Amino acid sequence: MSTRRKKLAGLMAGVALLGIGGITPANAGVAAEGQFESHISWWTVPTESRRWWDNNDTSDYTGIYFQGCRSDDDHHGYDYASLTLWKDISSAPDRSKGTRNNYCGWVDYGDPNDAGNYYFALTGVGNGDYINIDYVKVAW
Numbered sequence: 001m002s003t004r005r006k007k008l009a010g011l012m013a014g015v016a017l018l019g020i021g022g023i024t025p026a027n028a029g030v031a032a033e034g035q036f037e038s039h040i041s042w043w044t045v046p047t048e049s050r051r052w053w054d055n056n057d058t059s060d061y062t063g064i065y066f067q068g069c070r071s072d073d074d075h076h077g078y079d080y081a082s083l084t085l086w087k088d089i090s091s092a093p094d095r096s097k098g099t100r101n102n103y104c105g106w107v108d109y110g111d112p113n114d115a116g117n118y119y120f121a122l123t124g125v126g127n128g129d130y131i132n133i134d135y136v137k138v139a140w
């Protein structure tokens, strides 16, 4: 292999490593207050996620990560899923912490700064009516 080709190979390896590192931002790393991994099978509006407890011990952002995204629209494929982050309040209406579109990657909702029981709900689908997500990670 020529020196030039070796340099190129090294550069390509570096790019590949950067790509892998890019999957996990700092806010969703081990320093986050909590996290769980899951998947989504045939969700349609208004399916809700499991609940998680955010004790607000930290100022970490709450984030939702999608990888391996498909919709039932075989022609257009997956575009995005609108997800609303909710605080579950038993004695009053749940409190919305914002709605964001997930284009199959990380979406942050900021620090809710509000201890409680949380979940997210599917409130819209870009293409089609149903989504399947191979890998879901929620961190807070």
Ligand SMILES: [Ca+2]
Pocket (backbone or CB within 6 Å): 056, 057, 058, 059, 060, 111, 112, 113, 114
């Ligand atoms: Ca917090």
